[in-house]
Amino acid sequence: MGTHGKHRTHLVWDWNGTLLDDNTAVVGATNAAFLEIGLAPITLEQYREMYCVPIPRFYERLMGRLPTETEWERMDGVFHRSYTERREACGLTEGAAELLAQWQLAGRSQSLLSMYGHEHLVPVVRGYGIERHFVRVDGRTGPSGGSKAQHMERHFAALDGISPEHTVIIGDAVDDAVAAAHVGAKAVLFTGGSHSRTSLEAAGVPVVDTLAEAAALAQQLGE
Numbered sequence: 001m002g003t004h005g006k007h008r009t010h011l012v013w014d015w016n017g018t019l020l021d022d023n024t025a026v027v028g029a030t031n032a033a034f035l036e037i038g039l040a041p042i043t044l045e046q047y048r049e050m051y052c053v054p055i056p057r058f059y060e061r062l063m064g065r066l067p068t069e070t071e072w073e074r075m076d077g078v079f080h081r082s083y084t085e086r087r088e089a090c091g092l093t094e095g096a097a098e099l100l101a102q103w104q105l106a107g108r109s110q111s112l113l114s115m116y117g118h119e120h121l122v123p124v125v126r127g128y129g130i131e132r133h134f135v136r137v138d139g140r141t142g143p144s145g146g147s148k149a150q151h152m153e154r155h156f157a158a159l160d161g162i163s164p165e166h167t168v169i170i171g172d173a174v175d176d177a178v179a180a181a182h183v184g185a186k187a188v189l190f191t192g193g194s195h196s197r198t199s200l201e202a203a204g205v206p207v208v209d210t211l212a213e214a215a216a217l218a219q220q221l222g223e
Contacts, residue, residue, distance in 0.1 A: 007166040008108045009222025011215070012155065012185070014171030015114035015121065015139075017193025018211070019100075019130075021093045023047075025086035026194065032082035033075040039063060048196040053175045055145035076144060084120075092128055093192060099215050100133040109162065111136040113155045115148055135159065148179035156183050168218035170211070177203035186221045188214045 013019050016026065023044055031041040042050075042062065050061045059075065060066045067075060103110050111134050114121050118139030125131050138155050156164055169180040172193025180187035187205045191197045200207045206221075208214045 010167040011110040017172040022090040029083035033079040036078045149182040152179040174203045
């Protein structure tokens with residue numbers, strides 16, 4: 001009984017495919033990148049079955065070989081330009097804004113860590129009107145396409161006094177679970193984003209179909 005409720009669960013939310021419902025923009029941008037080097041387009045289902053990080057490895061699954069450095073740079077450039085154009089039409093995932101507000105009203109803390117470039121992420125999150133719900137918003141610094149684990153480490157170093165053992169990472173990718181394990185936090189994975197349920201279940205952490213379920217489960221896990 002003693003410790004119950006003393007530690008309030010902290011949430012670290014992922015952005016793309018979790019709070020932001022941007023699957024169509026991501027697949028559209030991926031197909032634009034493929035077109036750049038003459039590859040056939042893929043469907044959302046194919047994307048969700050094959051997606052992995054590092055991203056060149058994902059491209060390898062689809063191309064049958066790793067892209068050359070030149071191809072990778074071209075594809076990455078086209079992907080980001082195309083994604084930026086398409087993102088404007090994307091909304092937040094159903095119920096996301098309400099959940100963030102409720103979590104904050106309950107006196108609990110939450111932050112955002114994304115692999116979307118930091119300088120782009122902050123104005124975008126602000127544009128959706130939800131920045132005030134987070135104690136910290138961090139995007140990727142340095143090259144794109146890698147794992148979130150090192151970024152998670154830095155995120156916690158900056159989250160003063162918040163312990164990973166009472167934190168739950170909510171994301172839509174196996175890499176979110178890897179990053180959580182890296183810092184000693186728990187993870188709950190959401191099926192509405194970049195991965196199919198089958199690929200998420202391979203991560204060995206709870207998998208849910210709505211963000212509301214994710215937050216409810218996180219609250220139990222983090223205490």
